[in-house]
Amino acid sequence: MLFVQGVKGQYMPLVDTTNQWNLLVTFYPCHPPSIMKSTLKLSVSLSDTAINSTVYKKVLTSSGFYYSTDSILGYIREDALTKRVYFLSNDFFNADTERLLYDFSINTGDTVEVFSYLFCQNVANTFVVTSTDSIMLLNNEKRKVWNLTSLDPLNFPNHIYPTDKWIEGIGSINGLVFSGCYDDPTTNSFMSELLCFYTNDYHLYIHQQYDTCFYEYSSNINEVFREDLLIYPNPAQEVLNIYLNDICDTENSIQILDGYGKIIYENICSDHQCVIDISHIVAGVYFVRIRNNQKSLIRKFIKN
Numbered sequence: 001m002l003f004v005q006g007v008k009g010q011y012m013p014l015v016d017t018t019n020q021w022n023l024l025v026t027f028y029p030c031h032p033p034s035i036m037k038s039t040l041k042l043s044v045s046l047s048d049t050a051i052n053s054t055v056y057k058k059v060l061t062s063s064g065f066y067y068s069t070d071s072i073l074g075y076i077r078e079d080a081l082t083k084r085v086y087f088l089s090n091d092f093f094n095a096d097t098e099r100l101l102y103d104f105s106i107n108t109g110d111t112v113e114v115f116s117y118l119f120c121q122n123v124a125n126t127f128v129v130t131s132t133d134s135i136m137l138l139n140n141e142k143r144k145v146w147n148l149t150s151l152d153p154l155n156f157p158n159h160i161y162p163t164d165k166w167i168e169g170i171g172s173i174n175g176l177v178f179s180g181c182y183d184d185p186t187t188n189s190f191m192s193e194l195l196c197f198y199t200n201d202y203h204l205y206i207h208q209q210y211d212t213c214f215y216e217y218s219s220n221i222n223e224v225f226r227e228d229l230l231i232y233p234n235p236a237q238e239v240l241n242i243y244l245n246d247i248c249d250t251e252n253s254i255q256i257l258d259g260y261g262k263i264i265y266e267n268i269c270s271d272h273q274c275v276i277d278i279s280h281i282v283a284g285v286y287f288v289r290i291r292n293n294q295k296s297l298i299r300k301f302i303k304n
Helices: none
Strands: 019-027 036-051 054-061 072-079 084-089 098-103 111-114 125-136 142-150 163-167 190-199 202-206 229-232 239-244 252-257 263-269 273-277 284-291 296-303
Touching: 036 072, 098 111, 202 284, 229 284, 229 296, 239 284, 252 273, 263 273
Parallel strands: none
Antiparallel strands: 019 036, 019 190, 036 054, 054 072, 072 084, 084 098, 111 125, 125 142, 142 163, 190 202, 229 239, 239 273, 252 263, 252 284, 284 296
């Protein structure tokens, strides 16, 4: 696959049917310290949907999300000329109202009012672009980044000024449909973070604080995460041990991907533990991906 590097003056579209966003969704059902975590996978439909003479793509989720209907979070469209992205929610509170999600034409010092799915839809979030810079993706491609800070202190009486970060062609670090939305767990019961981003199954982005693209479930006061996939040693030099905990599928596809998202190793593991010879792999950062009929897990490791 040929990647086109983002360059000045060239618009990198966000709404692409080959994109996938993995979000870490944290619920506070009784407010902290009670916590539940799960992964929300978002994608854009291949087919178009016409609503009130406007053409949209569906925003789909492959996992259960109690605010969605029939796995459809809503409808999204992109105006490449104005570099704006709009969202039409599918939830029963805000259906039939189109919202501005992104304006990628803004520059440092500009202000923009954006809306977000769920809690922040009904109130305009006014943000200022404090600066722009770039980020290096896993395939060594540079993308432009917009750093934003809220200018709406009336919504934050405790003087909390939320920030957001938009990545060219990827969207908010809060997740595709959560641009500009700030959720304080002391007052709200939901927040999201972008874990990983793929295009055409190529892994291009992973959250710096995590080494996984999939959290199956976590719920207790201490936020203990059940490790379904363990890899060791890490860093590794000669061999990589893979332990599959509580994954009972007899055909687990194991892949090793390089920083460009290219598959450099692939095999089937039919046991809970497998050993892979990595002595021939050059030093660098890699990812192990496990796929079966139930789930897909990914972990990062370093080859010395």
